[in-house]
Amino acid sequence: MSKEWIAVDWGTTHLRVWRMAGREIxxxxxxxxxxxxxxxxxxxxxxxxxxxxxxxETPTRVLCCGMVGSRQGWIEAPYRPVPCAPLAETLVRAPTRDPRLDVRIVPGLSQSSPPDVMRGEETQIAGFLALKDGWDGVICLPGTHTKWVHLSAGEVVSFQTFMTGELFALLAGQSVLRHSVDTSGWDAAAFAEAASEAMSRPEALAARLFRLRAAHLLEGPQPARACAELSGLLIGAELAAARPYWLGQNIAVIGADAVARAYVEALSLQGNSATFAKSDAMTQAGLVKASRDTE
Known part of the structure; x- marks a missing residue:
C-alpha cells in the first residue's frame, strides 16, 4: 500500500479530494x-x-466520508447506533475496477428514539475531538440540515436535526418572500433583532415571516435587511427548540464561515460563548484520524 493516501469529502452536491502524506495536504x-x-x-x-x-501502480488508500456511503451512494455504509464513538473501528470497502484504488467509506450514525441520522458530520466531530482532547459538551453543525450533538467521554450520546438551512432556501427561493429577500446582502442589526424575537416568541414564527413581505410592499424594498431577518427568525426558532441541548453546556459550532458565525452570534445574544471551527478543517482532521485508527 502506498504511504500516501487520499481524503475524500463526498456530499450531495460536491466532491472534494485531498492528496495526503500522513496528516499533510x-x-x-x-x-x-x-x-x-x-x-x-x-x-x-x-x-x-x-x-x-x-x-x-501500488494501491492507494482512499478514505471517504459523506453521502457517498448512503443508500443512493457508491455502497451503503450502514449507520452505527449511538451512543458510540464518532468513527467506526472498521470502514466499509467500496467495490472498484481500478486496481490502483483501495476505497473505504466512513459509516454515519443513527438514533432510534427519537429517530434521526447523520452522515458526514460524524467525521467533523471526530476531527474536532482529535484536536480538543477530553472536550465534553454540545456541537452545533449548521448546514442544510443542522445537527445539535451531545458529546460525553469521547462518544456521541444523542443528537437532533433541524431543517433550518433547507427552510431558508425554500422560503428565500420559492415562496412569496423570494420577491423581498436578496441572499447576497446582510444587516447584522436586523439579524440580531429577529433572532432575539424568535427566541422569545417562537410560536409567532409563521406570522413574523409574512411581515417581511408586508414590509416590502408598504415600506419599499430592503433586501439585505429581509435576508438577515429571515435568517435570524429561523435560527432563533431553532435555538429555542434546541435549548435543552445547549443551555448551560460547553458549545462548539462547526461550519462554513458565514452561517457558522451567524449561529455563534445568535448564541452570544443569549449570553453563551461558542467555540468556532471551520468544517473543512474538521473534515480533514477527522479523515486523518480515521486513516490512523484503521491502518
Missing part, C-alpha cells in the same frame, strides 16, 4: 459531481477524474 481538487448527480456506476469514474494523476 500535498494537493487538492474538487468537482460538482456530488451523490445526486451520479448513478451507482458513476462514482469510481468521478473519483478518477480528480485523483488519477496522484495514483501509482
Amino acid at each position: 500535498m494537493a487538492k481538487a474538487a468537482s460538482d459531481k456530488g451523490m445526486n448527480t451520479l448513478a451507482a456506476d458513476g462514482f469510481e469514474p468521478a473519483l478518477l477524474e480528480l485523483v488519477e494523476p496522484w495514483l501509482t
Whole structure:
C-alpha cells in the first residue's frame, strides 16, 4: 500500500479530494459531481477524474466520508447506533475496477428514539475531538440540515436535526418572500433583532415571516435587511427548540464561515460563548484520524 493516501469529502452536491502524506495536504481538487448527480456506476469514474494523476501502480488508500456511503451512494455504509464513538473501528470497502484504488467509506450514525441520522458530520466531530482532547459538551453543525450533538467521554450520546438551512432556501427561493429577500446582502442589526424575537416568541414564527413581505410592499424594498431577518427568525426558532441541548453546556459550532458565525452570534445574544471551527478543517482532521485508527 502506498504511504500516501487520499481524503475524500463526498456530499450531495460536491466532491472534494485531498492528496495526503500522513496528516499533510500535498494537493487538492474538487468537482460538482456530488451523490445526486451520479448513478451507482458513476462514482469510481468521478473519483478518477480528480485523483488519477496522484495514483501509482501500488494501491492507494482512499478514505471517504459523506453521502457517498448512503443508500443512493457508491455502497451503503450502514449507520452505527449511538451512543458510540464518532468513527467506526472498521470502514466499509467500496467495490472498484481500478486496481490502483483501495476505497473505504466512513459509516454515519443513527438514533432510534427519537429517530434521526447523520452522515458526514460524524467525521467533523471526530476531527474536532482529535484536536480538543477530553472536550465534553454540545456541537452545533449548521448546514442544510443542522445537527445539535451531545458529546460525553469521547462518544456521541444523542443528537437532533433541524431543517433550518433547507427552510431558508425554500422560503428565500420559492415562496412569496423570494420577491423581498436578496441572499447576497446582510444587516447584522436586523439579524440580531429577529433572532432575539424568535427566541422569545417562537410560536409567532409563521406570522413574523409574512411581515417581511408586508414590509416590502408598504415600506419599499430592503433586501439585505429581509435576508438577515429571515435568517435570524429561523435560527432563533431553532435555538429555542434546541435549548435543552445547549443551555448551560460547553458549545462548539462547526461550519462554513458565514452561517457558522451567524449561529455563534445568535448564541452570544443569549449570553453563551461558542467555540468556532471551520468544517473543512474538521473534515480533514477527522479523515486523518480515521486513516490512523484503521491502518
